[in-house]
Amino acid sequence: MLLSAAAPIVRKTALNAVHRAMGAKMVEFNGWDMPVEYPGSGGIIAEHLAVRNGVGIFDVSHMGDIRFHGPQALAAVQHISMNDAANLAVGQAQYSAMLYPQGTFVDDVIVHRLAEDDYLLVINAGTREKDFQWVRDNTLQFDCAVEHLSDDFTQIAIQGPKAVNLLQKLTDADLSAVKFYWVTRGTVCGIPNVLIGRTGYTAEDGFEIYIPADEATSARVWNEILAAGTEFGVVACGLGSRNTLRLEGNLSLYGHEISDTINVWEAGLDRFCKMDKPDFIGHSALAQAKAEGGKRTLVGLEMVERGIARDGYKVLDENGREIGYVTSGSPAPFLKKNIALAYVPVEFAAVGSTVKVEIRGQAVKAQVVPSPFYKRLKKA
Amino acid sequence: MPSPTDRKYTKEHEWITADGTMGITHHAQESLGDIVFVDLPKVGAELTAGKTFGTVESVKAVSDLYAPVSGTITEVNETLATAPEQVNKDAHGSWMLKLKLSNPSEMDSLLSAADYDKFVTEEAGH
Incomplete structure (x- = not known):
């Protein structure tokens, strides 16, 4: 077999040397x-x-961050994102997306309301520069500063049912008071005022912390988390499991389930798109698309x-007629099934529909199943 | 860990013994990670040296298998269909196919264990 060649020179997070010292297999991902x-x-x-x-x-420092602050920060966020940020209390976060005028995706984002007129948008690694350009160009009319903070933070995701127990050992913030998709600040590993979000990309409970991006601090915090987590069996996780975890939870990945040629309705992200809020970029095209009805939709498949x-x-x-394509497919390690997300015509979208996936020239039977494939049991 | 000296190797990371038993190398399984699927042809299929004949899939990727030499398949290791992780546990002990060689002299052009190990080291250095 052919094994992949060495990766070209690409960007590195502050934890790169730590990953290499741990013997991680490294790959090039979005640069x-x-x-x-x-x-x-x-x-x-x-x-x-x-x-x-x-x-x-997980080291997710490749993710980007854009801060909006100023008297019209909310208006600017509202204009460039599809969810309703007016609903956010200080300390609350929401999943949202930035759209092109045609209702397709610039990127999906998590909007955090940090203070009265202060919002942080966490964006994808591969779309950082495009996103910041888009935000800057489309918020000029607002009395709001936009700052690209992507290189300021090392972002570490601590994910799983024991994440709360682990992180609580390292912080004075009361994590039991932080609900899912809320944020707080606290001292973490001796660093004051660290932003702590109860967010993640694994379909599991968990936290993401934002610490200074210098290598020494980043390595110290990473190693202290691993040491504190020994009693919970903590392991370092890479992008491979990040992808299989998010796929089991039907969480979209830019360039796969969502892109500049896929609209919100097709992607099935209706519940994060608030058509009754004042105008936002993409609104009129989406209203028209809704009236016309969609032709294709995202479904979950099980082989x-x-x-x-x-x-x-x-x-x-x-x-054997081609009707669509797979956006993401993999063995699902927890479910122990081979699953996929795919775009198909709406007439094939009903749960229980049988389709086939072409695998190296063979038509292999698959069935439309409910997605998310995996849902965690939420504690009261 | 040096590769076993009782067999020959390809630059595509397959091994084959003099009697035509073949599999993939320890280095290959290490590079691939968790192997979840091995797709092999049936008994009687003809393989041509250097051509692809099947696939090995890890969680993250699909890799083609290349025939080290030409021949006819006489036996397929069916246990790998249900237990592909055997290849991770013992790559040099988990054979995939047995071949009746159609041109045994093709074996001469394959790598020795020492040459294969040298090749792997050089490849990693790039």
Whole structure:
């Protein structure tokens, strides 16, 4: 077999040397040299299961951050995002997206309201520069400063049912008072005023912390988290398990389920798009698209016959006619099934519909199943 | 860990013994990570040296298998269909196929264990 060649020179997070010292397998992802898995953690499947059953930590410093502050910060956020940020209390966060005028995606984002007129948007690594340009160009009319803070933070995600127990050992903030999709600030590993969000990309409970991006601090915090998590069986996790975890939870990935050619309705993100709020970029095209009705939609597939659907594979009807494509596909380590997300015509979208996925020339049977494939049991 | 000296190797990371038993190397399984799917042809299929004949899938990727030599498949390791992780546990002990070689002299052009290990070291250095 052919094994991939060495990656070209790419950007590095402040934890790059730590990952290498831990023996992580590194890959190029959206221009970043990132750990895909840690053999020392047991690899992707072991990392995935640690997050479902215990706790795992991820370096997600490649994610970007844009701050909006000033008297019209809310108006600016409202104009460039589809969810209703007016509903956010100080300390609350929401999933949202920035759209093009045609109702397709610039990027998906998490909007955090940090203070009265102060918002932080966390954006994707591969779209950082595009996103910041877009925000700057489209918020000029507002009395609001926009700052690109992507390089200021090392962002560490602590994910899994034991994440709260682990992080609580390292901070004075009362994490039990922080609900899912809320943020707080506290001293973490001796660093004062660290932003702590109860957010993540794993379909599990967890936190994301934002610490200064210097290498020494980043390495110290990373290692202190691992040491404090020993009693919970913590492992370091890479982008491989991050992808399988988010896929089981049907969380969209830019360039796959969402892109500049896919609109909000097709992606099934209706509940995060508030058409009754005052005008936002993409609103009129979405209103028109809704009136016309969609032709394709995102569905969850489970392979019925032996085979693994992969990104970009064709979806066929029972007669072998091409009807759509797979956006993300993988074995699901927790569910122990081969699953995929795919765009298909709406007439094939009903749960129970049978389709086929073309795998190396063979039409392999799959079934439309409810998604998310995995839902965590929420505690009261 | 040096590769076993009782067999030959390819630059595509397959091993094959003199009697035509073949699999993938320890280095290959290490690079791939968790192996979840091994797709092999059936008994009787003809392989051509250097051509792809099957796939190994890890959680994250699909990799083609290349025939080290030409021949006819006489036996397939069916246990890998249900237990592909065996390849991770013991790559040099987990054979995939047995071949009846159609041109045994093709074996001469394959790498020795020492040459393969040297190749892997050089490849990693790039």
